[in-house]
Ligand code: HEC
Ligand code: HEC
């Protein structure tokens with residue numbers, strides 16, 4: 001079995017490993033992990049519940065067919081080998097550490113705790129650090145390793161299996177496996193164990209920060225009792241298992257839809273149909289400047305500013321981007337995520353008169369040390385504005401606004417050589433207004449996630465401006 005960095009695993013497993021028993025290895029790993037911050041702790045070794053042959057999602061899916069199908073197209077399912085960006089970064093994080101060459105750091109052991117969180121999914125476990133150095137893990141071969149389970153990434157067992165039992169939100173069913181109740185499945189804590197982590201190792205230019213949990217808990221949504229599940233796992237009335245005579249009940253979908261940017265071009269179709277179910281977080285509107293209230297001019301992230309042509313006088317319009325639907329910042333999660341919104345003014349024959357575009361992001365410089373450049377992401381219900389100018393005097397114009405969301409910047413996309421292996425982003429909004437000579441706006445066309453499935457996410461380079 002080759003490990004993820006392509007070396008034979010026997011080389012990377014510490015040589016003392018061979019004469020230690022399985023129980024002792026698991027115990028040593030448990031002792032080590034439990035001394036670490038929570039985001040460095042895997043879920044521990046899980047026992048297979050009675051009545052089931054193994055922990056694999058495919059097994060659960062034999063009875064829970066619909067839930068299995070939903071989960072199968074989720075990003076949770078794709079958080080391991082099917083995520084080419086993750087694989088590229090993991091490789092880089094594990095340049096390899098050996099006793100002979102301690103100059104090479106390996107921090108990859110810290111990445112797997114959320115992407116393949118069950119100890120049974122780890123090929124190697126960590127039992128200690130050389131000199132307490134996080135880049136120098138001491139590995140042992142994991143006796144409970146199940147490669148099929150590893151392949152499933154954030155699998156059913158992650159959220160549902162502990163202590164040889166299957167936990168549900170109510171624990172009240174009659175199932176062919178032991179069941180128990182875990183009320184936390186009905187609140188956000190089920191999600192924030194992974195979606196809230198802030199760790200910094202500035203000396204290594206290494207940082208991991210996701211504040212989705214905190215962003216949510218400070219929002220009105222949390223106060224109103226709307227959880228992560230409320231938006232990401234829509235309710236549905238159905239039978240839980242196929243082939244069992246049980247009544248339907250109110251339960252939740254398992255798509256875990258978010259940005260709906262597919263992890264690979266070939267997943268575009270299966271995920272595009274979810275755009276109608278979930279929609280995007282942002283609403284974008286165009287407002288004549290004199291009618292705009294509470295203008296919040298963006299002070300960072302401007303990619304292009306519109307100006308009035310020399311010798312002309314202009315009318316001004318406000319493009320407003322509002323976080324209308326996300327229960328946390330927009331965007332949230334990975335710091336590379338960003339939105340670009342572009343407004344283009346054209347004459348009736350299509351000549352571009354002026355263009356303006358705005359980026360919404362938390363922008364960092366990663367080298368030589370981590371430094372925040374700006375963070376203009378939108379908290380729930382807040383907005384940012386930018387301006388476009390249109391010449392006065394006799395002519396009609398059109399103004400087109402297009403918006404894209406991205407998982408990563410072009411620099412990283414090219415650095416990791418992801419062309420054809422990954423999708424960097426997609427369009428989620430495109431609208432065109434006609435502006436008559438008196439400056440009146442008429443909406444001519446509008447395409448959003450909820451209204452129509454768009455088809456431009458086949459490549460890593462979505463249509464539209466490329467802001468390198
Ligand atoms: C064991 C850790 C873990 C738990 C628990 C977890 N997630 Fe995730 N989640 C992840 C990881 C890792 C990713 C990113 C995977 C990738 O991009 O490869 C992710 C991605 C997502 C996305 C982004 C999808 C996208 O493609 O934009 C959403 C939405 C999401 N999770 C919602 C939830 C919700 C809701 C819960 C709770 C019911 C939850 N997650 C619980 C680890 C977890
Ligand atoms: C505390 C849990 C946790 C740890 C530890 C962790 N991740 Fe993640 N990772 C997540 C979550 C949650 C997401 C989803 C957030 C999102 O998609 O924006 C994610 C998403 C990602 C993504 C996809 C980003 C995107 O926009 O699609 C990559 C790549 C990634 N992680 C790499 C890593 C690497 C490399 C490490 C180790 C240095 C690591 N992760 C450690 C929780 C974690």
Ligand code: HEC
Nearest residue numbers: 057060064067068071154155156159168169185186240251
């Ligand atoms: C990221 C965490 C997560 C993953 C992964 C996950 N689930 Fe769930 N599951 C939940 C949550 C949260 C609920 C329901 C909460 C509610 O009803 O409020 C749930 C509900 C269920 C229920 C209904 C329980 C009831 O009493 O209504 C079943 C059955 C179920 N899941 C099976 C599965 C299967 C099978 C898989 C894998 C194919 C899976 N789940 C993957 C979090 C998860």
Ligand code: HEC
Nearest residue numbers: 060063156160168170171172173174175179240241244246
């Ligand atoms: C042989 C069929 C079968 C398999 C395999 C199976 N289940 Fe179930 N499961 C059921 C049935 C039947 C119920 C009860 C459904 C009902 O009463 O509506 C159930 C109930 C559940 C519940 C609700 C528990 C409660 O009472 O709150 C969860 C969660 C669940 N299963 C998850 C899983 C997971 C995760 C796996 C895989 C590790 C799995 N199941 C494997 C048939 C199965």
Ligand code: HEC
Nearest residue numbers: 191195213216227228231258259280281325326327331332
């Ligand atoms: C009020 C509804 C709502 C709530 C509550 C909510 N989300 Fe979201 N979430 C969204 C929407 C809408 C998006 C899509 C944003 C976009 O890409 O346009 C999203 C996107 C995401 C993403 C992908 C990153 C991104 O910016 O696209 C992750 C990860 C995520 N949510 C996790 C969570 C977690 C974890 C919680 C609970 C702590 C949560 N969400 C609560 C609506 C919600």
